[in-house]
Amino acid sequence: MGKKKRGHPDVEEILARPWCYYCERDFEDLKLLISHQKAKHFKCDRCGRRLNTAGGLSVHMNQVHKESLSHVENALPNRQGLDVEIFGMEGIPEDVVQQHNQRIIQNFYQAQADRYAATGNPPPGQGGKNPPKKLKIENPDDIKKRLAEHRARIAAQKAAGGAPTHTPPVGAPENQSPAQSASPEFPVPPSWRSIPRFSSSRRSRVLSSPQYPQGGFNYPPSNLPSRPGSNLPAPSGLPARPGQPGFPGYSPNASTVDELVASASSGQQGGDHIDQMIRDLERGEVPAKKGDSATPADEPAPEKKIKKEKDKNVRMVYDDELSPEERMALMPRYAFVPQAV
Amino acid sequence: MAPTTQFELAQPPNDAISSLAFAPDAPSRLLVSSWDKNVYLYDTHTASENGDDAAEGGGVSHGTLLKKYEHPAPVMDVCFGADDNEAYTAGMDWEVKRIDLESGEQTTLSKHTAPVRRVVYSKAHSLLISASWDSTLHIHNPTNPSLTPLTVPLPGKPHAMAASPSKVIVAMTSRLVHIYDLATLAGALESQSGSAPPPWQQRESSLKFLTRAVAAMPSDGGYATSSIEGRVAVEWFDASAESQARKYAFKCHRQTDNTAAAGVTDVVYPVNALAFHPVHGNTFASAGGDATVALWDAEAKRRMKVYQKFADSVAAVAFSADGRFLAVAVCPGFETGMEDYNAEGRTKIVIRELGENEAKGKGAK
DSSP states (O other): OOOOOSSOOOHHHHHHSOBOTTTOOBOSSHHHHHHHHHHHTSBOTTTOOBOSSHHHHHHHIIIIIOOOOOSOTTOOGGGOOSSSOOBTTBTOOHHHHHHHHHHHHHHHHHHHHHHHHHHOOOOTTSSSSHHHHHHHHOOHHHHHHHHHHHHHHHHHHHHHTOOSTTHHHHHGGGTTSGGGTTSTTTTSOHHHHHHHHHTHHHHHHHHHSTTGGGGGGSSSOOOOTTOSSOOSHHHHHTTTOTTTTTOTTTSOOHHHHHHHHHHHHHHHHSOOHHHHHHHHHHHHHHHHHTTSOOOGGGTTHHHHHHHHHHHTEEEESOOOSSOHHHHHHTSTTTOOOOOOO | OOOTTEEEESSOOSSOEEEEEEOSSOTTEEEEEETTSEEEEEESSSOOSSTHHHHGGGSOEEOEEEEEEEOSSOEEEEEEOSSTTEEEEEETTSEEEEEETTTOOEEEEEEOSSOEEEEEEETTTTEEEEEETTTEEEEEOTTOTTSOOEEEEOSSOEEEEEEOSSEEEEEEGGGEEEEEEHHHHHHHHHHTOOOOOOOSEEEEOSSSSOEEEEEEOTTSSEEEEEETTTEEEEEESOOSHHHHHTOEEEEOSEEEESSSTTSSEEEEOOEEEEEEOSSSTTEEEEEETTSOEEEEETTTTEEEEEOOOOSSOEEEEEEOTTSOEEEEEEOOOOOTTOSOOOOTTTOEEEEEEOOTTTTSOGGGO
């Protein structure tokens, strides 16, 4: 995990930025924020003097100009009041802070999910590195062994009338030899596919979690307390990446592979209701995920994308080739009927 | 509530305001043309005699309605003539009229074949130019009524017009902009040949949407245009490449709406009016459908100020000749999809006294 400095700051960095209570703008440092407040919100209309606080400005207006200050200038409609004493980050009501952080976090993950959706990159730490490594070190003996097992299983399945549709992804790790490239799933790094398979228990947790649709929030460590949807299962599931322990290159792993295959196949044939649901789900989503980063977390991305397009919504109050005056002139109340020339 | 530097005029028009004009000399003489078929003449300084309206809204109302000039149809534009006592109006009744503000006497200068949208007076050339939806300009010389007005055909309906000391800018439909040289127009009128001179320059608007307003720099350097799509462009007359490279456009008078069902929506308002400051010639005001007026520094490309929202869309703005006052016409804006329109009771004129450096460019700060 190297530093990923790509101009996308961490959510902590964003949250740490000082921001203005009156207009919700955020700044590089506190000094800038204070000078912003003095210039935008606490500046005297009459003489241009910059005061430190709204209260100060009010007193100034009273004493120097004999006027009363009714609201803070350039403030958001619900933040114009003089009742809160704000200086820099001081004095912001707790609930407003909460709201602000909430908003920042939401925007952050939204932007992150949008980026992943737009670039097609997998989120950091999610299978980006591991699969290729595994591919390199896999040794032919293992592959052959697993292939044999896989074939046997397929035969067994066919005999048992099991659905063949989802065997390719399951068997994918075995399909390493190019000869098998006829498999439609081949282009997808096989071990990605296999991940959910091995750990169907983890998977089921994620899937059944009510937060699943917000999967975009799964990637980063959820050390953010106020995030409502930060679902704990996902991060805790990460370290237990199934690919590693069962990795053939590290130890003579035939037994592990056996286990994996066994668990997978038993999962397929087993009558467990939840497993059944998961399999149904997967059957539906596996083809859809092709080419995309095949992590469950990316699933809601298309939805997010649509949302983003909506973000760019523009509503023109007046949009016409005729001018407003011409429109008005057509109305009976303004119409002028010329007399015969 | 409102600071004393800003007040509402008593006895505002009964319907939407189409235009505001300050007198060339007296800084407190204000003409207002309205869709209620009247032109109003105010003295913005004297205290109101019948302060009945003053109680309304709790604010202190000032100013006096001096006179009202009735027209047969809504008045689309008004401007002062050679002095504080002469005014010209553009009417929905196709006519361009001269009003003697003292006597109230109205004389028709010329008649178009469609409503007249704008009138502009050039003191330097003693020319009155009217622009009508019949796609013509009429050029008059009010000092010599014997001359038949010159008709200049336009390629589109004019929507906005402004005169700089030597030029007149006409913005039309299809983003067409023609710039005429006033001296050439005066010459053509004088010759009475009836043939219209070609425009000094023909341009395409820098803005992609219907032009809403034009204002000319008092320095004669260039002009600003605005469109119905919350945008303002600043351009220079000089056709040289380096001058043209200086032109720019920017977004303004927009609001983000987080409450919309469709998600975050950028609400874009038309920029209804522009006015350059007569003293600080780089400063101009823009008035938007978002009920705000903003001051801009055309040279520094900076926004100098945004005034607190008004109650309704801002239809027109004008600076007084000495640049000390800003008149703001507030009335509901006409929006797409409106079946009916009524500005009754919601029309206001706000006069703002500008602070010492309020409209002065950055340099001083």
